[in-house]
Amino acid sequence: MTNFSNFQPKKVLFIATRQIGDVLVTTPLISKARELWPNAQFDFLGYKGKLDMLKGNPDITEIIETSDRPGFAEYLLLFNRLFQRYDLAFVTQPSDRAYLYGLIAAFRRVGVLGGHPQGKDNKTEKQNAWKKFICMHTVNVDYFAQHVITEKLRLLESFYKNPSELFSKPIHVTPPIGEPLTPAITNQLKQPYVVIHPGPLTAYKRWPLTHWQYLITDLIKRGFQVVLSASPAKQDLELNQDILSLLTNEIREKVLDTAGSLSIPQAGSLLRGAALYIGVDTSITHLAAACNTPTITLFGATPPTNFGPWPNGFIGKQPYQLRARSQTVGKVTILQGPGECVPCRKAGCLDRADSNSECLDLLEPAQVVEAVEMILQR
Template identity: 75%
Template structure:
């Protein structure tokens, strides 16, 4: 690998054209880039509505938003805005569009390359060969690339390795504690503040896709147990229709006494406000979603319910962890720092597919078999009962 340790870019563009959580996990990369180039100006390009995780980030001078499906006029306007404006583009997603933005924006580029893992049959190997051909032009336009490994390499390490060509010794990337940068907090609305009382637990049941959901009856049992132990429950959710409905369905299963101890915050919190709420909680419990990554960054004790997702790739990063891999690929329960990851049974866990049917609205048997008692046992290890 060629070393470019003497390169001192004046303006750097970070590109993350994906979801909210994908933006948050770039912050350790930004932190390390700031150590490398203390006087450089950093900008960030991402999708409109997905960049709240950068709110108040002291290292980002400018945030550039674009549609996830821009038309010709928006493309033209964006290209004019970006054209050769930067000394370096850091492409943190393997999509063709992200690379196209990097090509337009900067003189030099580093980027993440997607791919298909080495398989055991001809179909898998054909997919791998196809992805390698699709990546050829991306390698050609970059001074350095990093391959995705969905089972062995954590996504935060993947992002940090984009900078390894700028170090004489790449081990320096992991020699210090690695942390995720929180968005700046915002005050909660008076309506929520007036309802809250300590101690409270934040529960976030809604993932982006159905195959990451935990069964409704399990949430009912868990929340009922928490209330009986003397905890108030703040039930958070995004403003998305399916998440608001999920919270409504869970609350409808609770008895009247339990409902009195549950605050439904669905659609009532910005990302910065969610951070404020979680920072003041005694515990956070959630599924595989961006808010769970936010919770670990808040240094709040966090219990994460994972199904198909490999914790070794996208498990919430334990703040201050030093090294390249916090987690085992498969373990019913594992705790690193303030993060506990729970997985269901099965040799297929984690499969990294979209549930058992490999589609967004699928069920996941591993989550169906991850029973409330396993979560309760984890809570009892983290928190004293009231």
């Protein structure tokens, strides 16, 4: 690996053209880059509607939004806005489009290279060849052994005289600044409360409805108010209603459903005041951990070693084991269901977005309650 420790860019572009959670996990990279280049201008390019995780980020000067499927006119405007305006681009996703944006925008690039989860093949190597050619330094994805935050931070390796320094100090995820909650919510909030976010982006990350019913009932009997969270997506709103329909009237009266009514910064404010957060593998779970809220997350097919919520302040490259029914690091507890196939990194048992995941179906609510008790004892 060539060393570029004397390189001092004046303008840097970070590119993350994926989901909300993918934007949040770039923030440790941005913070470490700021330590290296305190006087550089940092800009960020991502998809419209996916960049609220950066609200108020002290290191970002300008946020550039683009559609996930831009037309010709938008491409032309973006080209004119970006063309060779930057000294360096960080391409934090392996997509061809992200690399093309980096090629257009900057004189030099570093980037993440993708590949098949079970290993590289000839097709992948050919697809990655041009990306390697245009980059000063690249980092390979490892979906099982390398944490995604480590993956991003390693993009800085060639800019350090001693790359091990990257992981020798506490590593933090920077959440967005908070926004005030509406009076309609604050007037109903009661301390202590637990935030539950049951809706993932895809069905194979769902936990069964009756398990949520059991857990919510248990929490309320312990004296907590339960606050349900969800995105404005129709499937998430319906999921929350399905859960509520299973509760008795007495229990349901003590549940506050905020589904679809919170911005990401407002969700951060809600999480900062919570006694506990419980959710599945989704972006709000990463936000909860970033807000230093005690977090319990339910993992199925996804390897926690790759995308487990980062325990804020952790020192090192890997907080988690690949497989453990329960593991706690800092304020984050990860629970996994049974089975030698866990985690498989497939899209559920049928390997498609609408599949179930048996490992989550068999993750009993009693296991989650046990984790809650341990957190309360601490």
